[in-house]
Amino acid sequence: MVASTLLAGLDVPRAVAAEARPEVTIPNFWDPKRRVERPPAGAVQAIRFVTTDDYPPFNFLDTTGHLTGFNIDLARAICAELAIPCTIQARPWSDLAAAVENKNADAIIAGIAITADARAKLDFSDVYLRSPARFVVRRGAAPPDITPAGLTGRTVAVVERTAHAAYLAAFFPKAVAKAYPNADAARAALKAGEAEALFGDGVQSSFWLQSEAAGNCCAFAGGAYLEPHFFGNGMAIAVPPDAGDLRRALNAAMESIHDKGVYAELYLRYFPVSLY
Numbered sequence: 001m002v003a004s005t006l007l008a009g010l011d012v013p014r015a016v017a018a019e020a021r022p023e024v025t026i027p028n029f030w031d032p033k034r035r036v037e038r039p040p041a042g043a044v045q046a047i048r049f050v051t052t053d054d055y056p057p058f059n060f061l062d063t064t065g066h067l068t069g070f071n072i073d074l075a076r077a078i079c080a081e082l083a084i085p086c087t088i089q090a091r092p093w094s095d096l097a098a099a100v101e102n103k104n105a106d107a108i109i110a111g112i113a114i115t116a117d118a119r120a121k122l123d124f125s126d127v128y129l130r131s132p133a134r135f136v137v138r139r140g141a142a143p144p145d146i147t148p149a150g151l152t153g154r155t156v157a158v159v160e161r162t163a164h165a166a167y168l169a170a171f172f173p174k175a176v177a178k179a180y181p182n183a184d185a186a187r188a189a190l191k192a193g194e195a196e197a198l199f200g201d202g203v204q205s206s207f208w209l210q211s212e213a214a215g216n217c218c219a220f221a222g223g224a225y226l227e228p229h230f231f232g233n234g235m236a237i238a239v240p241p242d243a244g245d246l247r248r249a250l251n252a253a254m255e256s257i258h259d260k261g262v263y264a265e266l267y268l269r270y271f272p273v274s275l276y
Contacts, residue, residue, distance in 0.1 A: 025276040026264045029127050029234070036126075036252040039245035046085045047246070049075045050105040053090040057207070057270045058111060058235075061090075070270040071109045071235075074128065074254075077262050081253040097121060100240055107246065108238040122238040125250040128263075130234035132224035132275055133164050134202040136190060136209070139219055144196055146222030151175040157186040157195035163230045164200050172199075183208075191217045202275040209273050224276045 051059040051071055059069040067090050079086035088109075091099060096112070099105040101121065114124050135156075137143045144154045152174040158165045160179035168177050178195050180186040187208055190198040198205070202224060208214050225231065239246050257263045267274075 024268060024272070024274040026267055026274075027129065027276055028258065029130070030255045030258050036248060036255055038252040039248050043245040044082065044084060044249040046087075046106075047075075047079060047082075048104075048106045049086060049088040049109050050091050050096050050099050051075075051088060051108070051110040052093050052096070055111060057203075059090070059109070070129075070266060071111070073266050073269070074257075074263075075109050077257050077266065078250060078253040081256050081262075082249055097238075100238065103240075106239065106243070107250070110238075111235050112238045114233040114236055118238070121241070123241045123243065123247055125237040125239065125247055126254060127234035127236045128254055130226050131231065132202040132226050133167060133199060133231055134205055134220050134224060134275070135222045136187075136198040136200070136205050136218050137196065137221040138190065138193065138217055141196075143221050146197075148172050148174065151197070154197060155195045157189045157198045159183055159186055159200060162200075167225065167227065167230045168199050187214070191215070197221070203271075206271055206273045206275050220273075 051067075053059060053061045053067055055069070057069055058071045059067065062068045067088060072088055075086060075088050089105070093110070096105075096108045096110055100108055108122075112118055112122070114127075118124075135146050144150050148171065151172050153176060155176045155178050156168060156172070157178050157180055158168050159182060165177065165179060168175060178189065180189060183200055183204055186195075186198055186200060187205075189195045191214065198218075202220075205220070209218060209220070228234075237250050239250070254263070
């Protein structure tokens with residue numbers, strides 16, 4: 001994966017604040033009119049998080065073998081905000097839900113999809129990140145207008161049989177979709193000029209744009225597309241269905257982290273080319 005080859009060179013120091021990067025859009029998934037009440041003191045005394053170690057830039061092993069990533073740092077920030085001890089353990093993906101169900105863990109921070117099937121066994125915190133779909137175009141060329149009319153007759157690279165291909169067909173029907181077997185092939189086509197734009201996952205595209213493989217060829221164009229029907233409901237922390245105090249504590253902590261600018265620092269550290 002492109003992300004795994006780039007992470008060593010993408011660290012943003014904690015001292016960097018959102019104000020220092022005005023070109024970066026920091027997402028906000030918290031309603032400023034809503035204030036989450038924290039549970040009574042002592043209701044949540046510690047949190048045992050489980051995750052995986054193979055999903056960069058969210059949770060992965062760094063070059064020294066330590067567990068790190070956006071999810072890991074977010075979990076640590078939550079525990080610092082709540083002033084409680086926490087552990088974060090990496091397990092195989094197939095073991096995560098069972099660890100919570102068997103009370104061997106309290107929460108999963110690993111990007112479990114928020115679906116009806118998942119909700120039958122788990123509850124979820126507020127969403128803390130969503131992976132948008134984005135258009136990418138070549139630098140230097142006259143960029144197409146990223147609208148259904150503006151992309152009429154324009155060649156757009158997309159990975160075949162994906163949600164991005166389905167969305168492109170549904171909402172940009174007059175674009176000339178050029179399907180490729182994988183994201184690497186679609187990106188290579190854009191760079192080589194075989195397509196005038198690329199439509200795909202914003203996280204993957206963000207890291208590719210910073211890579212040597214891209215060679216500063218391209219940039220995001222237009223806005224972010226977040227339709228849940230196509231691209232999911234976003235990332236949240238999974239907890240047991242009866243863990244109301246824990247869920248409220250997580251939500252209150254994440255809201256506070258965002259208000260204090262800590263979330264922005266974490267976002268800039270892992271996504272210096274903004275997804276939005």
